Amino acid sequence: MNAQHSHAHAGHEHHDDHGPAKGIGRWLFTTNHKDIGTMYLVFSLIMFLVGGAMALVVRAELFMPGLQLVDPGFFNTMTTVHALIMVFGAVMPATVGLANWMIPMQIGAPDMALPRMNNFSFWLLVAAFTLLILSLFMPGGGPAAGWTLYPPLVLQTGDALPLAIFAIHLAGASSIMGSINIIVTIMNLRAPGMTLLKMPLFVWTWLITAYLLILVMPVFAGAVTMLLTDHFFGTTFFAAAGGGDPVLYQHVFWFFGHPEVYIMILPAFGIVSEIIPTFSRKKLFGYDAMVYATASIAFLSFIVWAHHMFTVGMPLAGEMFFMLSTMLIAVPTGVKVFNWTATMWRGSLSFEPPMLFALAFLFLFTIGGFSGLMMAIAPVDFQYHDTYFIVAHFHYVLVPGAVFAIMAGVYYWLPKWTGHMYDMALAKTHFWLSTIFVNVLFFPQHFLGLAGMPRRIPDYSTQFADWNMVSSIGGFGFGLSQLLFVYIVVKCARGGAKASAEVWDGALNHGLEWTVPSPAPYHTFEEAPVVK
Amino acid sequence: MNSQQTDAQRRRIRRTTIVLALVALGIYVTFIASGVMKAQP
Numbered sequence: 001m002n003a004q005h006s007h008a009h010a011g012h013e014h015h016d017d018h019g020p021a022k023g024i025g026r027w028l029f030t031t032n033h034k035d036i037g038t039m040y041l042v043f044s045l046i047m048f049l050v051g052g053a054m055a056l057v058v059r060a061e062l063f064m065p066g067l068q069l070v071d072p073g074f075f076n077t078m079t080t081v082h083a084l085i086m087v088f089g090a091v092m093p094a095t096v097g098l099a100n101w102m103i104p105m106q107i108g109a110p111d112m113a114l115p116r117m118n119n120f121s122f123w124l125l126v127a128a129f130t131l132l133i134l135s136l137f138m139p140g141g142g143p144a145a146g147w148t149l150y151p152p153l154v155l156q157t158g159d160a161l162p163l164a165i166f167a168i169h170l171a172g173a174s175s176i177m178g179s180i181n182i183i184v185t186i187m188n189l190r191a192p193g194m195t196l197l198k199m200p201l202f203v204w205t206w207l208i209t210a211y212l213l214i215l216v217m218p219v220f221a222g223a224v225t226m227l228l229t230d231h232f233f234g235t236t237f238f239a240a241a242g243g244g245d246p247v248l249y250q251h252v253f254w255f256f257g258h259p260e261v262y263i264m265i266l267p268a269f270g271i272v273s274e275i276i277p278t279f280s281r282k283k284l285f286g287y288d289a290m291v292y293a294t295a296s297i298a299f300l301s302f303i304v305w306a307h308h309m310f311t312v313g314m315p316l317a318g319e320m321f322f323m324l325s326t327m328l329i330a331v332p333t334g335v336k337v338f339n340w341t342a343t344m345w346r347g348s349l350s351f352e353p354p355m356l357f358a359l360a361f362l363f364l365f366t367i368g369g370f371s372g373l374m375m376a377i378a379p380v381d382f383q384y385h386d387t388y389f390i391v392a393h394f395h396y397v398l399v400p401g402a403v404f405a406i407m408a409g410v411y412y413w414l415p416k417w418t419g420h421m422y423d424m425a426l427a428k429t430h431f432w433l434s435t436i437f438v439n440v441l442f443f444p445q446h447f448l449g450l451a452g453m454p455r456r457i458p459d460y461s462t463q464f465a466d467w468n469m470v471s472s473i474g475g476f477g478f479g480l481s482q483l484l485f486v487y488i489v490v491k492c493a494r495g496g497a498k499a500s501a502e503v504w505d506g507a508l509n510h511g512l513e514w515t516v517p518s519p520a521p522y523h524t525f526e527e528a529p530v531v532k
Numbered sequence: 533m534n535s536q537q538t539d540a541q542r543r544r545i546r547r548t549t550i551v552l553a554l555v556a557l558g559i560y561v562t563f564i565a566s567g568v569m570k571a572q573p
Contacts, residue, residue: 091567113537113545114549176553176556179552180548180552180553181548182550183552184544184545184548184550184552187544187548188541188544188545188548189541191536214552214555214556215555217556217561218556218557218558218559218560218563219559219560219561219563222559222560222563222564222567223560223563224563225560225569237567237568238571244567245570248567248570252563252567432537450570454555
């Protein structure tokens with residue numbers, strides 16, 4: 001893709017618009033996509049640290065068998081709120097932050113199509129997570145039924161239940177507004193010449209993710225609304241005594257929950273699809289196939305939900321259908337993995353921090369994918385269900401999968417945002433510490449699960465002691481390593497060697513964002529570039 | 533909406549926004565309605 005650079009630069013050299021406002025007002029009332037992107041990323045980093053601290057409470061308790069540090073109710077609250085914060089407060093907002101920063105710059109748009117709604121989406125999210133965290137201090141403790149909020153257990157929650165449900169509604173509304181904004185921006189504000197099949201893969205994956213969000217967030221909102229009316233207004237949607245069915249909740253939840261997994265991982269695919277070609281000095285292998293594979297994964301995500309509930313007692317035909325449809329996801333996912341590998345084939349590779357994280361993603365996400373295939377086999381899943389094998393599986397997909405891709409994205413675009421290069425040696429140290437400790441943390445959980453250790457328990461049989469101790473050491477190592485990430489990012493934001501517009505050798509061929517100076521001016525592409 | 537947008541773009545953006553918001557609202561209502569149907573004693 002080539003842009004007429006004179007057009008790209010003209011926009012910020014001759015515009016008569018103002019720069020950022022001064023003081024706190026800039027951040028409260030900003031409608032600038034870059035400011036809002038920064039706020040999303042900072043918010044997600046704070047949530048990552050808060051949710052991570054909760055995970056460390058869990059790992060500290062599990063360091064040895066027996067009850068040591070916290071009571072079992074609080075332990076359950078920690079597992080529940082850790083998950084809710086990491087899914088809705090850390091991973092999703094991080095990808096939304098990257099979308100806010102990069103989508104307008106990658107498609108040659110001056111800003112998001114609905115800038116005021118963009119600001120509102122962000123602050124709604126802050127309100128949602130303030131409420132969720134405050135719910136920990138309500139009489140009866142915070143929500144403790146797991147992030148899936150299954151009834152009837154969740155209906156035993158104390159005063160925190162309505163607060164948590166309200167928080168989920170607010171976060172959902174924020175996501176839906178953010179998604180509408182992304183879709184209308186991509187569909188209406190692309191630079192002349194940028195056809196759909198010329199868009200960067202990150203933009204494509206976000207377009208598909210935004211549609212997924214609009215289709216499934218209302219489903220989750222509907223499910224938790226029904227929980228609320230069951231608890232407070234005497235309805236019996238999920239109460240068998242009144243003619244309802246608790247399994248209905250599981251169907252509705254997972255109809256949302258499975259696409260939600262792809263909502264977190266598709267933008268990660270997009271980030272990796274940007275980074276691997278840049279550091280291989282090649283075009284992405286099989287661009288069209290990557291787009292169609294992304295769309296196929298999104299479609300399949302709607303027809304596999306009941307693989308999360310093989311053990312509820314479904315008809316055999318149902319089990320077969322969900323088993324086979326789940327296995328089918330391996331096809332488009334395999335296309336992606338092979339295309340990333342083929343992109344590197346005979347490339348002129350270099351291993352800067354973004355590429356290191358992208359490569360770790362490629363290997364470790366694939367491990368998570370393979371354990372997913374194991375669980376897709378219905379009769380085998382009866383053994384794995386609700387064990388630590390599941391915990392190992394989804395953490396491999398989400399931590400060295402989604403989180404590593406987000407870190408790769410931050411390391412890739414940080415010089416463009418700040419105008420400074422970061423400390424490469426420190427970033428590589430952060431990479432190696434993260435990669436080693438993430439495996440020490442999660443790989444032993446496969447063994448624990450296969451040996452039969454159930455998930456969501458604060459105490460366990462002594463036969464599981466050794467691997468739990470190893471896993472907890474990995475957890476603390478991984479958690480502490482992330483403080484290095486915070487230091488690297490803050491140091492880079494405050495100063496450092498000047499970054500060029502291209503930042504990475506050969507990046508100019510890989511997207512419009514590299515045609516603008518570093519740091520990216522407050523307003524870019526006020527005159528649309530022309531894409532050839 | 534941005535000052536750089538043309539009237540035609542503004543109309544398209546407004547129309548798409550309304551359609552997508554209605555889709556989301558429709559799904560929310562439909563799923564609750566399906567719960568109501570299922571929960572009839």
